Amino acid sequence: MSLKVERLENELLKSNTYLITHEKSLGCYIVDPGDYNPIKNRIKDLRVLGVFLTHSHIDHIYGLNRLYDDLVIDRPCVYFSKQCLKGLLDPKVNGSYYM
Secondary structure, three states: OOEEEEEEEOOHHHOEEEEEEEOOOOEEEEEOOOOHHHHHHHOOOOEEEEEEOOOOOHHHHOOHHHHHHHOOOOOOEEEOOHHHHHHHHOHHHHOHHHO
């Protein structure tokens, strides 16, 4: 079993989004969804099985809403820590207030 990890560079602050796929599967996991368009272009034939947020800074979460809206029929679970949840709910903590 071989996993492949791809790095997508986000426009905002040049942070990273990661796509994890398995060589024999049509599913993927997304880590820290930043820029939505590169994600959308890359996953067009893949089923998103889950999304992981490492933390709630704006450059790691700003593509999450568009991703989730696009996956209306088959929405994946989004995994994050309790600390990350605080940031998701507070624009000053996640930095979106300042953008």
